[in-house]
Amino acid sequence: MMNKKINMLLSSVLGISLTFGIMEAPVLADSSVKAAPSYTTSDNSTNNNIVSKDNDIEQNGLKISIDKIVATKHKLEVTVKVESQKPLEETKGDDVQVLLTYGDGKDYNYEMSHELINDKTMQITLNREVNDEEIPEKGNLRVDLVIPKYKINVGMDANVDFSESFKNTIEKNVSVNIPEFNFTVKKIESNAMGTEVTYSKEEKRDSDEDEDIDFSTPLILKIGDKMYRTMGERNYTSEDDKGDTRTVIGSYNAGVATYDKVKGQNTISIIPIACSMTNEDRSKIYEDIYKNLDYKKDDVNKDTTSDISYTKGFDFSDGSKGEIYKIERSDNNLKVYCKGDTEKESLLMASTMCIYPKMEKEKTVYYGYESEKNMSFYKDQDNSLGYIVEFDNLEKDKKMELNFDYAIKEIDKYKIDDEIQL
Structure with a gap:
């Protein structure tokens, strides 16, 4: 279990x-x-x-x-x-x-x-x-x-x-430097499979830098007023490398941000989130959670609204706090309202939120729900620090659990850069 x-x-x-x-x-x-x-x-x-x-x-x-x-x-x-x-x-x-x-x-x-x-x-x-x-x-x-x-x-x-x-494709070649990630955005493309941001970066041939890149929250894609979490899609080396350096080509993809959602929008931007944690640091966080988690106690302490089980409060390592302050569910759609003490906590909570089917003791087979392929988030106009996170394509009345990426508890490891127009 x-x-x-x-x-x-x-x-x-x-x-x-x-x-x-x-x-x-x-x-x-x-x-x-x-x-x-x-x-x-x-x-x-x-x-x-x-x-x-x-x-x-x-x-x-x-x-x-x-x-x-x-x-x-x-x-x-x-x-x-x-x-x-x-x-x-x-x-x-x-x-x-x-x-x-x-x-x-x-x-x-x-x-x-x-x-x-x-x-x-x-x-x-x-x-x-x-x-x-x-x-x-x-x-x-x-x-x-x-x-x-x-x-x-x-x-x-x-x-x-x-x-x-x-034909239903939007392509734009750009050259935008992202200092926090040490790469340059070269192209943005939206089509039937989502929106892809392609970048290039120079590095030494013997570099193992990619092994410690954190892809869980690499950057946020903002199209109009809505934001989407992106995921690392691929990395390959350009064939025109010379000397001791090589050019690495990579991309980040937001599968939910399809052509239909992008067309007609006037602004497309990205919000980089730099994280100083290594993969080893992150793995240790999850290992500690696994060792210390009491499933029965954790389940009892959670609130439940519209068959969504969640912990209302969220504590960060620096003493700051976050909370879920409202949940709305209708048919196949779920809206979760969250906020933190500052914009940083609020954005980290919104961008790493996930849901999955509630574990039931009598079942031996569990069914997944791909949060990143069905979620978007945007500012709550009625709360200066609030965000509304939407999940679509939910099975109606199915019991679900809501959570965040536990790694964001180490908030001092994260830095949110300024929004960059593409």
Whole structure:
């Protein structure tokens, strides 16, 4: 129970997928299995690209379907669902084998993750990213899926057209120096998969600096009045390096800040949050919490509003305090109002807030909720220090727990820089 609770918290706060893998070897579905009828996608920014659900396949009492396909010029994401009439068991990473093929018959290398989103539904997500070429605009996409545990061996085809999605893109080249991070922002791009801030930095070839970079709250993206937490997406070295230095290219992504939310906005800015903690420092904080946490006592001391369990007060190491002063829940939306003694505490609380399903003793399987993919926050106009944090796509009436990144307790380790216009 305790390990699952800590893992759920870390996954929600840091945006870590706890079950994932890199798929490279081919997996061939049984050729006797009927492939799904194809379909044509439309505007990726406004729907799931699925015109028809005729691509569902029934096999061994399970329904398998391509649920969603989203693409930009350099990224492709495919979501597959396996649905059952009876509760499913958790599966290990190597229990699920997938082959994704798209564009000139190529077998794409990609990242694969899977999770149970409820007791009867498994969601499999495939992510492909290319830097030196572009994702084909149109073509046939195929997913071959093998899950021996459930005796699944299927192949599904889909005709796709990403032309509208590629058009629904906002790109801007900039050159903005961020002294606190020692890098220069080079580009900002918003599309169907969110908003990405790309940067470059110079460093020595033998540097291991990246090992201690804290990605949990790297910077805040502000679009209009709304703010979004960003996550580190990738790091690679430019090929034109010379001498003892190298140019590192990296990016931060806010998946929830899609093209539809950015278009029409007049201002885009970032708020850097520098943290002097190393990964080792952070790990020790979580280890100490795990050792000292009394689950029963912690649960009893929490308040509950609209099936949201939370601790109303939050204590920082310097003696300052923060609090949750209101919670509003309606259908699939949750609003949490929080504030601290100063703007610094308030912003740290808002930007690191997370929610996850409440742990229930009688259950052995727990279902995740990716806070960073569903949250935004903004100032409370009725409270000078207050922030309103919104979470969307919540399962109605589901019991949830609310928390913060415990590391922000060490508030003296954080420095919030001035807002920078892009």
